[in-house]
Amino acid sequence: MFITYKSSREGILEIIEKFEKDCWINMTAPSKEELTEVSQLCNIPIEFLRDPLDLEESARIQYDQETNCTLIINDFPTIDMNHGQFDSYITIPIGIILGTDYIVTVCNQSTNSLENVIKKNVNTSMKSRFALEILFSISTQYIEKLKQLNKQRLKIENNLRDSLTNKQLYDLMEIEKSLVYFLTSLKGNGDIITKLFRANSVKLYEDDKDLLEDVKIENNQGIETTELYTRILNSITGSYSSLISNELNNTMKTLTLFTVFLTLPTLVFSFFGMNVTLPIGDQDPFSWMIILIIALIFIALIGLALWRRRIS
Template identity: 75%
Template sequence: MITIHKTSSGGDLQTIDTFEKNSWINMVAPSQEEIRGIVERFNIPIEFLEDPLDLEESARIEYDEETNCTLIINDLPIVDDNSPQLDSYITIPIGIILGGDFIVTICSQATNSVENVIKKNVNTSMKNRFALEVLLSISTQYIMKLKKLNKQRLKIESNLKDSLTNKQLYKIMEIEKSLVYFLTSLKANGDVITKLFRTHSIKLYEDDEDLLEDVKIENNQGIETTELYTRILDSITGSYSSLISNELNNTMKTLTLFTVFLTLPTLIFSFFGMNVALPVSGQEPGSWITTLVLSAILMLVIAVSLWKRRIF
């Protein structure tokens, strides 16, 4: 799908039907026919449009001297549809192509980052600033998603205090997976932002440099927050792993004690069931009580011995 936007003389960002100079072409999951049409119309290298659609593409800046086009690829967060239990996230690339009299954004999915730029009424004639606004929106999206992940973590942690289930552990794993995606993508985005300060294909004015600094600050904040949440989750996982091991040890100790105490009466009864001379005649009515008393005494002796060794 392709939509075209342009800032009007009144400063409003409007959707138009045909391309005009200094307009913005937004491409969402375009077909091969749409890609070829844009390549022919604007003389853009076809790889500039195909690379951002590759989900494994890494963040980078690339400049083509023949067409005078600059490609900026950044990773942005989206909800993982394969995780229905909670809002888990993955990252996908988005491409920003800056040409002489046009801007192209291309992504495999519709994103909030682009929608936020539309709401800001960014001036499409200021192409470099437009690109920085998109990058700032992406960095802001990371911060918002990290806050949602932290809220989910706190809820899961609260439930873990009451009961520990596999379902809750799976949710923790999903949050950890999201943080791994975030940290990897944020660091790659940070490298791109750093390169923007010294690239020659994108001319930055003083206001643009201030905006780029804001992008860098937001991205660094995202990296620091992600690392903090990752350490917290590692601590929680380690603590509950020790707790599970401790509960298992207590269970095994309890079962072992039951086995010991159940074995003692069996030992006494088996002894008196053998063909040996017994101190108590089997014909006496209280003979079975004697065996019970001996078993109880032996169990009491063992219990006191275990209690003194703090095994009980």
């Protein structure tokens, strides 16, 4: 589907029924027929409309000299629908196409980045600035999602202090996966922002350059924050891995001590249970007590030896 907007004289985006000059066409999960229609009516290469729909498409900027169109592909964060019980994130591409008379955005799903732009007083006739507003909104979305991920990490960390479960470790893995997606996409977006400073196909005025500088600052802040959270998460997972290993060692040591202490009485009782002549015979009514005392003496000696070696 697609919705067509155009700025009013007051700078408010209004939905229009037909394509007009200096309008914005927002395409969300479009069909092949819709892609063909927009390509023909707006004189946009069909590849510019199809490429952003590929989830594996990397961030890039491309100019088509024949149609005088510029394609900007950036990645934005979105919730991973394959993990419903936890807010894990992935990044998917969005295409911004600057044509002679139109600006087109195309993506596989709706995004808050475009919704935030709709709420602003923007002018669709200023195509370069409009594109920068979208890029700025995408950069701020990363900062907001990073804050949410950090809150989830703090919550999991507090729960880990009380008890350690596999679910909590899986949730930490999902956060780590989200941070990997963020860092890769933010660095790719940063390369595009750098190229926009010297791209001849995108005309920038002084105010546009200031906005582009703000986009760069927000993107760099996202990269630095993601790297910081990644280091913190690696430190946490490493610490808890050591704790798990230490707990396992303590458990194995306890089981080993129980085995040693239970084995000594068994050896003594087995020795006196042999069918041979021994110093203590069946005629002595207190023979069982003597055997028990011998077993306890062995246990006490082994326990003292282990205590001196600081094993128990």
